[in-house]
Amino acid sequence: MKRIGLLGCGAIGTQIALAIDSGKIPATLTHVYDTKRSQADNLVSKLKLKPEVVANSHLLSSNPVDLVVEAASQDAVRKDAVSILQNKKDLMIMSAGALLDQSVFEVISDACKDFGKTVYLPSGAIAGLDVLKAVKDELESVVLVTTKNPASLKDAPFFDSSDIDPEKISEPTVLFDGKAKEAVSLFPKNINVAALLSLVGLGSENTSVRVVADPNTNKNTHHIEANGKFGKLTITVENVPDPTNPKTSRLATLSAIELLRQICTKEVQIGT
């Protein structure tokens, strides 16, 4: 059974830990770390099988774990990913946005090859990465339209330099229409989906992103259109927010749990 180290004990980390503890993911959670010690202790208190709380992130991968799950932050990816791979551990990354920085992506990608390890990124709150990966070489366009309630977007830096007051949006309003690369800094908390699409497809300079604030919705909706020699792909995912963490879609957590389950299982694995 694979031994898992968990980096980040917030809402998503907790749900992953509970999925391991319940046996849904056939693995053992052996070590956990959070920059807030109390958050790690709080997580451990909820588990039947108690993992060790380590004193720093380096101790996660210097211990005999097989895979580290990052559920912390883009900063944690920048700071810890390479040393985890150097320590010959596989790594699952939740904060996919960190990889939009080309230099970060390259150093992590090189570390995978150099140390023979794999970095896994779950599909998050979208569908269709299976197709985009397969047709990457012949994609012509990828457009993402993300629609959320203004309340889910109001903390975004976008509003610092905009005349739009998120509290006063009364009808569906296009906040941003540009490339994924620009969207990163304006909507950093909402960028994981755009990051995943950019990484599998045309890159952040050639992936179009539109962000719509719609006061009439309580869903996080991602609509994707992709064209190429293979044909045409159109996807709409209407996501219910995660009850334990409304900023995240429930699907993003479920997707991470499923990917980890697959990694830990010898079985019939369906999907590219």
Add this chain to the structure above:
Amino acid sequence: MKRIGLLGCGAIGTQIALAIDSGKIPATLTHVYDTKRSQADNLVSKLKLKPEVVANSHLLSSNPVDLVVEAASQDAVRKDAVSILQNKKDLMIMSAGALLDQSVFEVISDACKDFGKTVYLPSGAIAGLDVLKAVKDELESVVLVTTKNPASLKDAPFFDSSDIDPEKISEPTVLFDGKAKEAVSLFPKNINVAALLSLVGLGSENTSVRVVADPNTNKNTHHIEANGKFGKLTITVENVPDPTNPKTSRLATLSAIELLRQICTKEVQIGT
């Protein structure tokens, strides 16, 4: 570098072999087999690095290969899958329809666990298996609508017991509206997509399938709607037929090549 054995040297097997030979898939094709020896010889003649043509399918997995790719037929899956796993080789299956037979699925699934090996099924001509896998436990409905030109459907057993003459269809016509389980015998050559959806989701007795013949299209279009506690997923994939094998979608071949590439690579792997 992983060593690959190829079972089936038809159109899809040939494209996979060429992708290995060109270096797109970082692996070595060491052994090939086809029930028609001439087909295997023909494939080998197209390759720079010549694999050995073996005399029967058993010799594929008794030789020191790491993974066998089945690109032959549902019969080949029924006949050879378990012995490949028993020989401690991983297996990639193209003829996913074979696994709709519950007894076949179970014996293969058990063999994966017993022998510690993995069976991989590419996403084929559809998208969104990543989501369906993740929300499997809370799916409420999955509906597939497949639309093809009547010429792509005309060999189906469906027409043996139908008054509809595929040559005379002059407008979009619903040929079948039922469950995936019934669709298998009526449209066996078109069943891979319905099989994949059934396997990841609600099973073949609870997955709805509609087959539409549309004389105005030259695409193979799959439209999927899925609902559950996570939210709602809507996907449309309009597939260009594969130029080397018009009965297959180009995406199905590309998807298989991408999955095999991932299996053979240590890298950043994106998607659940």
